[in-house]
Amino acid sequence: MASIRSSASTTNWNPSYDVLCSDSEDDDDETKPNYKGREALIFVLDANLYEEYERFVVALDIVRKALISGLLVNSKDLIGIVFANTAKNTDPYEASSLDNIVVPPNCAVFLPLRELSKSIVEHYLRFMETAEQGFGVDYGIVGNGGNSDFSVMLRLCINLFENAGYNLVSSTLVYLTDRATPHPTTSNLYQRALQKAKDLEGKEIEFQLVPMVDEFDYEPFYKEFLTLVEDGDIEAFDPRNPEELRTLLSDRKLRQNVLRRSLxxxxxxxxxxxxxxxxxxxxxxxxxMPRKVRLLRKDNSIVQQKRVIMVRKQSQETMDIVEEHQVKQSGGWYEINLGDMPIRITPEQINRVRNLHAxxxxxxxxxxxxxxxxxxxxxxxxxxxxxxxxxxxxxxxxxxxxxxxxxxxxxxxxxxxxxxxxxxxxxxxxxxxxxxxxxxxxxxxxxxxxxxxxxxxxxxxIRNIDFTDWNTMQNEAPEEGVQVFEKIVGKLRTKFQSNLLVDPTVEALQSNILALALNIKTDSAGLSGMPDTKRQDERIAKILPRLNEIFGEDAESPKKRAASAKTGGNATKVPKLDVDSLKQLNYVEQLAKNDTLSSCTIAQLCDILKTHFDVQVPLRSKKQDLIDRVKDLID
Missing domain, CATH: 2.40.290.10 (Ku70; Chain: A; Domain 2)
Structure with a gap:
């Protein structure tokens, strides 16, 4: 979708004409970025999605995730929901908020632009529970192919933005549909819709199209419409992957205003x-990320921290405080006693030393x-x-x-x-x-x-790691084996996707908040951005036979004997290490160095002492005594 990609056209620059040349002293005040205000977002759902109910459910779920994410991240932003191409005009949530707005036919405002709250989210969740039957009864779909006046819907959204009641730093209209064009190309409504695109561009309203089908054709209408809204070049139009757009919208990953995005x-x-x-x-x-909030344990009130500088004067005789008053941070000082000479250093002097470089x-x-x-x-x-x-x-x-x-x-x-x-x-x-x-x-x-x-x-x-002494025990592989594993690593390598990586701590916090506030239980199975294991197995399936040819089949570890039903005792222990490997002195020295001789059985320890050190010990000896004996002989 070009609306997200070409959104940087306002920040892109052309040195041939994009140079400000003015000697006015008032220009600086006009060009200062305005960081005050709120972001406004209106979701417009095409009622035609209701004919393919699975797509309609996906669209409702996308809006649900965006509402919950907005409630947890920044509830000060304004969000509204509008249904287009409806047969009925049902009153919205808080209908009194539309007193100054005329709602046209074939459009229904479900939620005016409002700050997010728990009651609003719960109202939407109740609507989703009854949407399968209730949407057709309360809203319905307009006749004649399900296409109403697209320009009228845009005019309604512009009125909602203008009557929001807040200073808006960005206004975004998100349209979810599965139709390639709202009107036939030969109709007058088609031309009116294209003319309305210039109104969105003049009002600095960003229009984002989110197709609800993976194969979407932009050519009939939206290619030209999006280009007019963004005031871009139609030849440079490059649509985005619809599946990715739906994912970004669910995660509330919409573009921030460029002035607020600057660090x-x-x-x-x-x-x-x-x-x-x-x-x-x-x-x-x-x-x-959610903001940190410190609460008192007794009444859960928010802790407010304030820095106060108090100056006290003590009496030399009684050591009592005779005078006490508060001063500003700039009015304080630091005092150092060099013998009998006190030296006072003001905060301004300290800041001058700290700010040696601008x-x-x-x-x-x-x-x-x-x-x-x-x-x-x-x-x-x-x-x-x-x-x-x-x-x-x-x-x-x-x-x-x-x-x-x-x-x-x-x-x-x-x-x-x-x-x-x-x-x-x-x-x-x-x-x-x-x-x-x-x-x-x-x-x-x-x-x-x-x-x-x-x-x-x-x-x-920077750390330098010497791998020559690392894991030297049986750490040899032929050149062919190394090349095969390089291919496997290349197949399993995935590109970094910052928008899909989720902090598990934040994910667990979000699931707990949803369970407590909205009674929504989520499956916290770890990082949601981890690659699919089945897909990874398919990638390396052709290389696995080559591995068996080079390294051979993996030997199955011997299973433990089942306990006897008559005695009910434990099964005989199976040796933990291969006896042939213990016949090599270097291998035994490596075990002692790694402090892993405890993995040997008593019989194996006795065999080590007899084979390498010609020491005969009784089998009744304790295991720890045998381990200490082997270590002493090696040292």
């Missing part, structure tokens, strides 16, 4: 008196890309884009630096200080081209040309 802004110093203005972002989608990035030099390892498992990477709002011409200079690095296959080594009072880090700027790698579901948040910020580890973060 920070700093200046990149390229030389004396030469700076460019840049912003950096998360390179991968960040997993939403936050920013400084270019140190260039290295060949071939010297950069494929992966540094040290710190998550970031992505860097230019920003002309701070320094005019930054995008042109940034583009020139990027093209030069790409042409010469170089990486830029820089010193980065992300924020005040932080530790400076060495980073490598790796130039990357825009566009998602084919088949990679861990796409970067932003598309376009830019630099990937790779954090370089210090010497203390």
């Amino acid at each position: 920070g802004h700093f200046k990149l110093s390229l030389g004396p008196d030469l700076f460019i203005s840049v912003q950096y972002y998360n390179y991968f989608r960040a997993r939403f 936050p920013g990035m400084m270019l140190l030099g260039f290295k060949s890309i071939s010297e950069m390892p494929e992966n540094w498992y040290y710190k998550p990477q970031n992505f860097m884009y230019p920003d002309d709002k701070g320094i005019s011409g930054s995008k042109r200079l940034f583009r020139a630096l990027w093209e030069r690095c790409m042409a010469r296959e170089k990486i830029a080594i820089c010193l980065l200080m992300r924020k005040r009072k932080s530790i400076p880090r060495y980073v490598a700027l790796l130039p990357v081209e825009g566009g998602d790698p084919e088949g990679d579901t861990s796409r970067p948040l932003l598309s376009g040309d830019g630099f990937k910020i790779i954090y370089l580890p210090f010497a203390k973060h």
